[in-house]
Amino acid sequence: LSSRARRSGLTVLLGAAALLGGACGGGHGADKATVVGTAQLGGLGSVLTTSTGHVLYMFPPDAQRHVTCVRLCAASWPPLTAANHVPPKAGSGVQQSLLGTDRNPAGGLSVVTYDGWPLYTYADDVKPRQASGQALDLDGGYWYVMAPSGQPITVGASP
Amino acid sequence: VTPVDPHNSLLGTARPVPRRQLLLGAATTTAAVAGGALLGAPASAAAAPDTILTEIPATENLMREHGVLKRLLLVYEEVGRRISARQPVPAGALSSAAGLIHDYIEGFHEALEEGYVFPRLRQAGVLVSTVDTLLTQHARGRQLTQAILASATRAGLARASTRASIASNLTLFVRMYEPHEAREDTVMFPAYRSLLSGTELAEMAELFSSEQSARFGKNGFAKVVTEVSRIETTLGIADLNQFTPPGH
Numbered sequence A: 001l002s003s004r005a006r007r008s009g010l011t012v013l014l015g016a017a018a019l020l021g022g023a024c025g026g027g028h029g030a031d032k033a034t035v036v037g038t039a040q041l042g043g044l045g046s047v048l049t050t051s052t053g054h055v056l057y058m059f060p061p062d063a064q065r066h067v068t069c070v071r072l073c074a075a076s077w078p079p080l081t082a083a084n085h086v087p088p089k090a091g092s093g094v095q096q097s098l099l100g101t102d103r104n105p106a107g108g109l110s111v112v113t114y115d116g117w118p119l120y121t122y123a124d125d126v127k128p129r130q131a132s133g134q135a136l137d138l139d140g141g142y143w144y145v146m147a148p149s150g151q152p153i154t155v156g157a158s159p
Numbered sequence B: 001v002t003p004v005d006p007h008n009s010l011l012g013t014a015r016p017v018p019r020r021q022l023l024l025g026a027a028t029t030t031a032a033v034a035g036g037a038l039l040g041a042p043a044s045a046a047a048a049p050d051t052i053l054t055e056i057p058a059t060e061n062l063m064r065e066h067g068v069l070k071r072l073l074l075v076y077e078e079v080g081r082r083i084s085a086r087q088p089v090p091a092g093a094l095s096s097a098a099g100l101i102h103d104y105i106e107g108f109h110e111a112l113e114e115g116y117v118f119p120r121l122r123q124a125g126v127l128v129s130t131v132d133t134l135l136t137q138h139a140r141g142r143q144l145t146q147a148i149l150a151s152a153t154r155a156g157l158a159r160a161s162t163r164a165s166i167a168s169n170l171t172l173f174v175r176m177y178e179p180h181e182a183r184e185d186t187v188m189f190p191a192y193r194s195l196l197s198g199t200e201l202a203e204m205a206e207l208f209s210s211e212q213s214a215r216f217g218k219n220g221f222a223k224v225v226t227e228v229s230r231i232e233t234t235l236g237i238a239d240l241n242q243f244t245p246p247g248h
Helices: A003-024 A072-076 B019-039 B058-084 B091-123 B128-151 B154-158 B160-195 B198-216 B220-235
Strands: A035-041 A045-050 A099-102 A110-114 A136-138 A141-146
Touching: A045 A141, A072 B091, A136 B091, A136 B128, B058 B091, B058 B160, B058 B198, B058 B220, B091 B128, B091 B154, B091 B160, B091 B198, B091 B220, B128 B154, B128 B160, B154 B160, B198 B220
Parallel strands: none
Antiparallel strands: A035 A045, A099 A110, A136 A141
8 A cells, every 4th residue: 555545545534533523522623622421321321422422332352451443443433532632521420530542553633541441433323322333243343332430331232 | 556457357367457448437437427417526537547547446346345245135035035935044154144244344345435435425515314324224234244143053043933033134134235235336436436536536446455455365355256156156046047037
């Protein structure tokens, strides 16, 4: 892959993530903090969301340490990002002490973490309060929503 | 990267093809009619006439992946027919087909759409509500595939209740994806193509090809097609002649 294509592809992919992130409340200016909130979902209880109510997921292969969902994985699961040096903020029901950030291996903005778990949105959740990625096995592991306590919610989704 | 003729590359008879020939050829068929006319944008205005196409065009790449999906939908239809007719279903054939849909279609092809095609259309304000519908269908398809994979075992196929559930899920999947891929081929991809300059198209082609190699190795597409053929053979639907109706 040429560096030109890498740059262009990265730009488009990051553009896509920014677009989704913007729609999901992860978009931010240079000094605007990313806010993590909560929503009550039927069958799942209280779960972490973006500021616009889009559901956030954790990915067990991240092992509560760092971002492993990159390249095409991040196309389906855009990470929630935060402007560098601007800590994410806790919305209602969220514990500020559990919020953090991790370096994004793809470069660019940091990825927001909760109790060490990097947080992702799901490209197919087109509306707020949807959790169509819950308990889905894709891109090398299962995906789960998170409770404000920091625990993954592993209730299975049945088709 | 070796310049190839996409129509011959799988046969090992690659030959260089002028980019203009391919881009203009495609532009006069689908893009110009459905995309260019729709959006009023030239499909390949920036293509240099003397450069060589080094990759299959990005949209053609996506469409040939749809060809794989179409063949797997035929596999699903055959499995559904056998279940209805109370005939044996080789569990391996069903799990292999569902596995290919999971890994190749849902984990790779749809990720390309989610990461590159749909955001570009959204950004341009083109076909936005259709994009939302297609994304929702991706989500539903992945859930159905997960259920099919969980049941596609010898024990699962031996139970009447599970067989009925598999047949139902296969029918739902086929019913959804036939119009899904047809709409993408005839509307979404031409519209996407019309938004890109020739340079961007070439870059996307290179990127898509690179992602495929990263996931499935060299000649990944050919390997997938070979696996589909193997599944078809197992189910007795590999011979194209059998689908020709008798003539007079």
